[in-house]
Every structure is written in C-alpha cells, then in structure tokens.
Amino acid sequence: MQHLRRLAAAIVAVFIAVTPWTIAPAAHAIDNPELLPDRPTPIIDLAEVLTSAQEDFLTTALADLETETGYKLRVLTQFDRTPGLAVRDFWDLGEDSILLVADPRGGNLLNFNVGLDIYPVLPRTFWVELQTRYGNQFYVRENGEDRSIIEALDSISGCLRDGGCRVVPGLPREQWILTLITSGMGGIIFGLAAQPRENKIFAWQWALIFSPLWGILFVAFGIGPVVSRTSDWLPLFRNVLTFMLGAIVAYLTPIIDRSSTSQT
Numbered sequence: 001m002q003h004l005r006r007l008a009a010a011i012v013a014v015f016i017a018v019t020p021w022t023i024a025p026a027a028h029a030i031d032n033p034e035l036l037p038d039r040p041t042p043i044i045d046l047a048e049v050l051t052s053a054q055e056d057f058l059t060t061a062l063a064d065l066e067t068e069t070g071y072k073l074r075v076l077t078q079f080d081r082t083p084g085l086a087v088r089d090f091w092d093l094g095e096d097s098i099l100l101v102a103d104p105r106g107g108n109l110l111n112f113n114v115g116l117d118i119y120p121v122l123p124r125t126f127w128v129e130l131q132t133r134y135g136n137q138f139y140v141r142e143n144g145e146d147r148s149i150i151e152a153l154d155s156i157s158g159c160l161r162d163g164g165c166r167v168v169p170g171l172p173r174e175q176w177i178l179t180l181i182t183s184g185m186g187g188i189i190f191g192l193a194a195q196p197r198e199n200k201i202f203a204w205q206w207a208l209i210f211s212p213l214w215g216i217l218f219v220a221f222g223i224g225p226v227v228s229r230t231s232d233w234l235p236l237f238r239n240v241l242t243f244m245l246g247a248i249v250a251y252l253t254p255i256i257d258r259s260s261t262s263q264t
Contacts, residue, residue, distance in 0.1 A: 033086035044087065047077040049102060049145045058153065069160045071118070072097040075149065079103065098156065102149050109148050110135030121164030122156070129168045130155060171230045179222045183239040186218030187246025194247070195254055218243050 037044060042062040043055055050058070062073050074091050076083075076099065083090070093099060095115035102109055110131045114122070133139065134152045143151075159165035193210040197203050207214075222239050 032081070032083050033090070035081055035083040036086055036090050042073070042091075043075045044083065045075075045077045046081050046083075047079045047102065047145075049077045049149065051146070054146060054150065058150070061153075061157065065157050065160065070096065071160050073100070073153065073156060073160075074098070075100045075102070075153070077102040077145075077149070079105065100149065100152060100156075102145060104140070104145070107137070108132070108135040109137075109140050109145060110152055122159055123166060126159070126165060126168060133168055133172065167225075167228050169229055171226060171232070171235060175225060175229075176235050179225050179235070180239055180242055182217045183222030183243045184246040186214040186216075186222060187243035187248075188250045189214040189217065190243070191247035191250025191252075194251055 035044075035046060042059055043050070045055060058075065062075075066072055072091070072093070074087070074093070074097065076087055078101065082103075087093070087099065091097070091099070093113070093115070095117040097113075097115045098118055099113040101111040101113065103111060108131055112127050112131065114127060130152055134148045134155075140148050155165075155168050155170070158169060189210055190207060193214070194203050194207040197206070218239075222243065223236065226235050226239060
C-alpha cells in the first residue's frame, strides 16, 4: 500500500498545474524590511525550518557555489511573516540569481524566482519538475520540509556546476515504476502486433505499423526518463527486460491457446 501511495503521489505531482517562477503570493503584496537580518546571509529562515547546523552548512555551500559559478542562490522560508519584495534589494537579486521560497501556504512548499540568465542552463521544465518532485505534500510529509529544501538546493547546485541540466538528476522509485509500466505496455503492444497472421510466423509489417505507439511507450516514456536522469544501468536493464517479457507473452498467447484447443 505504501508503494501505491507513493506511485499515486508521483502521478498527481506530474499533473499539478504550477507556476514555479514567482515568489509566494503574500510576498508580492507585503514589504516588511524590518524582518530582514542585520547581517549579510544567503538564508533567511523565518519559518525556522532549518537547524543551526543545516543553516551553517548551506551558508558555506551557497557561498562556494557563487564563487565557483558566479550564480547567486538564496533561500527564504516563511509562513505567517514575510519580508516580501524587500529581499530583492537585501540580496541584490538580478538576472543571474535564483531565489528559493519555502512557503507551505500555496499547497506546494517550493517556489522559485529565477533570473533570465538562468533559463539557458536550467530551463522552465527543470523548475516544474524540481518543484513537483521535492515540494509536493507527499514528499514533504515523508521527509520533512528541511530535506525538501536541501534536496532541491543540491539538485540546483549540482546542475549549475555541471554547466546545466535539462531535467532534474536522479530517478525516484515512483518515477522508475512508471517507466517500468510503460515499458511493459510497449512490449505487450509490440507482441500483439507481431502475432502470427497470414501464414507468417512474425508479422513484422504490423509491428512496424504500430511502432509509433509501442515506440513512444517504450523509448520515450520507458527509456528516455531513465537515461536522462541516471547513469545506473540496473533500471534500464529492468525496463528492457520488462519490454521483452511483455512482448513474448503477448506474442505467444494465441499460439498457446491454439495448442490447448487442439489437444482438447
């Protein structure tokens, strides 16, 4: 049941309509500079989500990231209090800046304000996937708000150091299960299309006709998400094996049925 709940969470997260490029709604209407700290810091933890050790570690990590890449990554957590637009001047946010706002009031914990210079290396689809993977309520409930923030920051930092990412690195188990299912469905369609007909042992013409369908399920939805997110060969091997098993079972089913009928 726990796996089913996680799988449902992944499906719901993918289809949630989100807008991850703006600060939480309250931040637009309120400007409270008195909530800002009196010293320079890349993290303003008004919601007290992070421990002091976590905050110290992230402060050092974000400073190192800015030194290495030139990109500015800042973190604001808020709930009933927010400095609003005052953070822009406090951090001097520009087109090479990323602001992560953790605010659970919008349904999804994570929101991002991204400068235009960031999109060539981290496109809009990256931010949608990042928000739905680590900011959804199911993930936050199981791992905590602090882990949600830290995992998102790790993904952003790693991609910026690598020169950019088209998708969020890593393959969650729930997402891999979805690719496994689509691989099996693709194999079944391939096997059904290739079943013996018209005195031909293997109907390759029909398999070719249905290739857009089983190809999309297997290649685009079964293989693509795996190879683009991880270099681990095991999930890929399992997906290929599932495709082959689905194809073999679907292909042999009428042969087995005819054999059983003739024996009867």
